[in-house]
Amino acid sequence: MDKTRRSPLARRPLAALTAAACTALLATACTGTNSGGGQDGSASGQDVTITFWHGWSQDNEVKAINDNVAAFEKLHPNIHVKVVGNIADDKAEQALRAGGPDAPDVVSSFSTDNVGKFCASHVWADLGPMLRKDGIDPAKTFPSAMLKYSQYQGNQCALPLLGDAYGLYYNKTAFAAAGITAPPKTFSEFAEDAAKLTVPDGDSYKQLGFMPNYHGYETAIAHYLGQYGSSYFGPDGKSNVATDPTVAAALTWQKQLVDRLGGFEKLEKYRTTFGDEFSSKNPFTTGQVAMSLDGEWRTASLAEDKPDFEWATAPFPVPDDQAAAYGRGYQTGTIVGVANGSKKQTAAWTFVKYLTTDTDAVVSFANAIHNVPSTLAALESPKLDADANFRTFVDIAKNPNSSTTPASINGGAYQVSLQNLSYEVESGRQTDLGAGLKATAEEIDAAVNQAK
């Protein structure tokens, strides 16, 4: 058997080659996103083609956005838009990381959670200078909550492209049967009505007034906190969930409602009988719950599914000590931005400006896909869908007290931390609320520091 071995000296060139190759590969993997430029010639009438990536996939949505693009191209014949639909956020992020000629110039996202990272890392261009150059005052153009979720620390790297507002859906037939004449306006009234509307059936329910559990589809802690106007972070950028009394109040109120309506275990078991949220088996549509917290899109679903009861919408109730703020709600929506690496930023901005600030474009798009418009002018437009149930959400979007979850450097991580605590509280696993909130705040701060 040949026992000869290569000497360490003989292995050195190989080791050096491997190290060099690895270093080169690592270096190429670390390239940041390039800065683009604005001199694409579109302003002087040159033909420019930009690429627009969006996530809409349903036929009516795709038609609506394509109609919007066609209207834009008619107004700007020298700017051509190559539309790529059904793009998930992950894919768009990878494309923006990689850059290059095939990367999108304009990107939209259904989630507002990543705005902090997009702005801080400058992967989406700061639109502030472009807004100023075109004389657009964001504060006078967009509702305050929508403006808040599309910027991070003063960097307006995204703009709202339609929004979602959350309110109360209630079963009018069940209300009449229970002797309730009007939708509740405060949390006390709401709890009373939820209890009146609940019809137990052994260890389950014939009808539940309201599903308060945090996994009851849209009944997340952040959506409840929208009724309190909680801010999540203090002026110093640190989590204030332990010091803001509204957070503890919301968690306590929800837990009390859970206990009043039958307890966590019983409600969880009932929750598992619900059909898919975005289907005709939604528990409100089937009559399993008499009230629900949901977004404006449900008006279109209910009109299509035609449940066998009368229903209506109203703003979701507010805490008793904030009765004057009735009419507010949680808000989120779709955002759109310009890739910082785009070499066609002038054309891209012209397109984004049209999508987000042209009143007719915003209104027609909102009407087509049953979302809330995202400019103050569009919210007042007479061309907007006049359906009274939909108008409830338009009013919520207009309400200056409506609030949102702010952008953070590490996406929705702070919401996950708070949600995890909320699950522990509702199930009774965490009984020391103060300690839980303190630990959650520390966890959020540590994660934010880690991300900086």
Next chain:
Amino acid sequence: MALVNSTVPQALRRKRLRERARTLAFLSPWLVGFGFFFLYPLISTVYFSFMHYDGFTAPTFAGLQNWTYVFTDYPSFWTGMGNTLWLVVVMVSLRVVFGLGIGMLITKVKSGAGFFRTAFYLPYLAPPVAATMAFAFLLNPGTGPVNHLLGELGLPQPGWFTDPSWSKPALTMLAVWGIGDLMVIFMAALLDVPTEQYEAAELDGAGSFQRFRYVTLPNISPIVMFAVVTGVIQTMQYYTQAIVAGKVASGVIGGSGQQFEPGYPHGSTWTLPQMVYNLGFQRFDTGSACVVAVVLFALSMAFTSILLRRKSGFMNED
């Protein structure tokens, strides 16, 4: 003579060089694959675990910050570690035991062996996402047929994927259901055991357990070791079934203000690979994601090394 002395080694050296070049040429596809798909990612992962890198901007040196964060300030790490180790110990053990048991039963079946082989192998072919969704619907505490049947029989009805104390056992049931891969390799190993050894053992008065302990097990011990080692490595990478079960059972689609609960319910299905994805692609913290990936790699190596070192006391070395 001097000429001969210098020529012969040169010729020998050239011959050896040619042999090495030929060997390298034959090995080159593997070497390239190993270098690009294993060595480079491995070195990169270790490198990035010491860097602050959000995936968009250039990385900067962070020292041990990522390591400190993951081990001390990221509470989900220890939850994920506990769940992953639970799955490694329980799931791998049960898969090996059931795979071997079913393999032994089917090798002894006199008629209909083909049917049983197919019946037990088919679940392995089901795509993990589809299989998990099917299990989540079957085990739905409110509407699933399993709990309905248990109720009819007067038995307790667990919450399965919605109950933190039942979610991992439910995932283990899913893994044991897809036992077809192990069943096939155990059957091949069992059929390879020399029948003379069983006959000799019987003549010596060995009972069925003794035949299994002193004949079957020593003969198939390399296959058992293979099943355990590959099972440990696969389970350390357990991701798809855990996240699909959690998502389906929670019913939450996720979005702004309504995040999907990692490891639903109550973190009980949260595993280390999910953490890598969460940190790297949802929190944009590539450095911390790489720390978890390095830990995963080290754990897999440690498990494998321990198992292989202990093989001498377990495996039949002949």
